[in-house]
Amino acid sequence: MKLRLHNTMTRRTEAFVPLDPERITMYVCGPTVYNYIHVGNARPAVVFGLLARLLRRNYGNLVYARNITDVDDKINAAASEAGTPISAITARYAQAYHEDLARLGVDPPDVIPHATAHMAEIILMCERLIASGHAYVAEGHVLFEVAQFADYGKLSGRSTEDMLAGARIDVAPYKKSPGDFVLWKPSTEDLPGWDSPWGRGRPGWHIECSAMAAAHLGETIDIHAGGNDLLFPHHENEVAQSTCAHGGKTFARYWLHNGMLTFGGKKMSKSLGNVMILHELLDKYPAEVLRFLLLRAHYRQPLDWSDNTLTQARATLDGWYGVLRDRSDVKVNTAEEFVPEEFEAALCDDINTPAAFAVLSRLADAARQARSDADRHQTKAALLGAAHLIGLLHEDADAWFQQFESGQTVDAAWVEGLLNERQSARASKDFARADQIRKELAERNIIIEDGAGGARWKVVSPGDSSTG
Structure with missing residues (x-):
């Protein structure tokens, strides 16, 4: 069946035509694993997991990657506060993420790349961007020079002023322009770090996804998806660095973004x-x-x-x-x-x-x-x-x-025993006892449904007097 998708890059709903019908590729941004995720973080995994099912039904050959960001300043802070190694924090919450999504009925992706396992690819991409003139080295940092990419802002549709205002940029003196973003930064001895041509350091957030997507899916992928809170600066920066690192090739052909969750509006x-x-x-x-x-x-x-x-x-x-x-x-x-x-x-x-x-x-x-x-x-x-x-x-x-709203189940044998007692009471015309049993069950949020096939029961929410 023909699939149509709304492409953020073109602002249109388009027929999906894969680059290679024999190998469709999709990348979805996963979590930074320093704590349990909130329910809004689950929305892209659920929605785009459903899209993966549709792609498999209609094409059969899909390689779906959803990453884990396991090097980040938030992780460093969480590990420091807990007094545990950073790896213990990331392993714990990555596992919780996978288990929670499985409970939600989310199929696992084909590939789950971790940023820390792709340092060689990240460093190589930085070197390519420096060699092509799109990035520069300053005080142990590698920075992408936004002015060298003419299409910067095309995905998000933002003006230069809007992008600078929305990026929460620390205008460091070593930047050529306030909008330039970090690809690599130095690490002190108390922080995670990897050897690089620019000294011991760690990657910026944006380049991690570009390197992982290229490593597992190729330089041009069919679909890139995530929450619309990632549209700028994360996805905008991914487009810039990936396009420039790969000689001008299109990074992602279809961009999909889900809306955010609200609570009470x-x-x-x-x-x-x-x-x-x-x-x-x-x-x-x-x-x-x-x-x-x-x-x-x-x-x-x-x-x-x-x-x-x-x-x-x-x-x-x-x-x-x-x-x-x-x-x-x-x-x-x-x-x-x-x-x-x-x-x-x-x-x-x-x-x-x-x-x-x-x-x-x-x-x-x-x-x-x-x-x-x-x-x-x-x-x-x-x-x-x-x-x-x-x-x-x-x-x-x-x-x-037979489960409460919490998902906990009722002791079915106890309920069935009361229903049998109620049936006997009704047969002997002891309607007072029959009514007492109905009331006793109702007090436990269990209602009785009498029908031609006999009495059935179900658990309802507190205050729900529905008899189904």
Whole structure:
């Protein structure tokens, strides 16, 4: 199916045409591993992980890299504060990052390059930029000379004044121009450092990604993606240094950027104290609720995060899992699942997840209303195929309803025992005891649903009196 993507570089939604259909390449900026990531950091991994699934379905041959930045001043500060080696900080939080994304249903990329494993490539790129006249050495630093790249600012669309104002630049006396950015800087003995032609030092942040992308994907890649907070200066600087280091070759043919998360309408930031740590959220909510919410809005738009949106996400998934529970007698194996064309077409239209979820709701309605055996099987197979492609409805339906909002499960044997006691009480017309059991369960946020097939139960959010 034809894939269309909004290219930040051209400001247009374009048909995706790979440079080499036999080897499609995609690079997504990963985290700087000095702490647990906040939920906003998970959005690009979830969204562009979904894009990777679409590329594999439609082309088959994808090399997807998502890096780990494991040398950075924030890491140095965290290690110093904790009194531990820097490697202990980076190893701990890189592992946590991978584990948390796995819980979110994010497929691992093909390549996970670490900056510290690419010092030779980084130094070589610096040497090339110096040799071509695009970079210079000053007081142990290597700096990219922005004036030597005519297209600087094209990706972000910023003027020179805007770029200088937004770059938070330390105007050091050794810079030829305030906008010049660091490729390599000296390290004191108490900081990580590597030998280089310019003395012991460490790389700047921007050149790390350029070197890693070239090492694993080539000098020109198909897709480069990340959060729009990276558009300037990080991605702008990547374009400049990669293009100049590789003789003017296009660095990335398609640039994709996701919008930021907001909390109560305000941008998530540590300074505002409204950052939501993913690791903590995964211990409070079912992972699929978080994944659904991260995909709910179109990826290029801001995404508001609140208790209300989390409740809405859980309610939507409850509805879809309710269909699967009602159709538990219809057996569909993995080979029988299929993705309806309308659903995949929505995703292939610039990863339009809102449109895809609208289709998924219609598929759930069709499965709920199907009557013949053939229709019941067909509609459930379509619902599962679509949901599994987008990374949802992987849990057992009964188990889904037997967990609290936190994801912790209820003692099902205890509930079933009370339901059996209630059934016996009703059979003997002891309705007072039957009502008492219903109330006792309701106090634990467990509601009873009486139907033709007998009584069923589910866990609801505190204060939710819905009877499903």
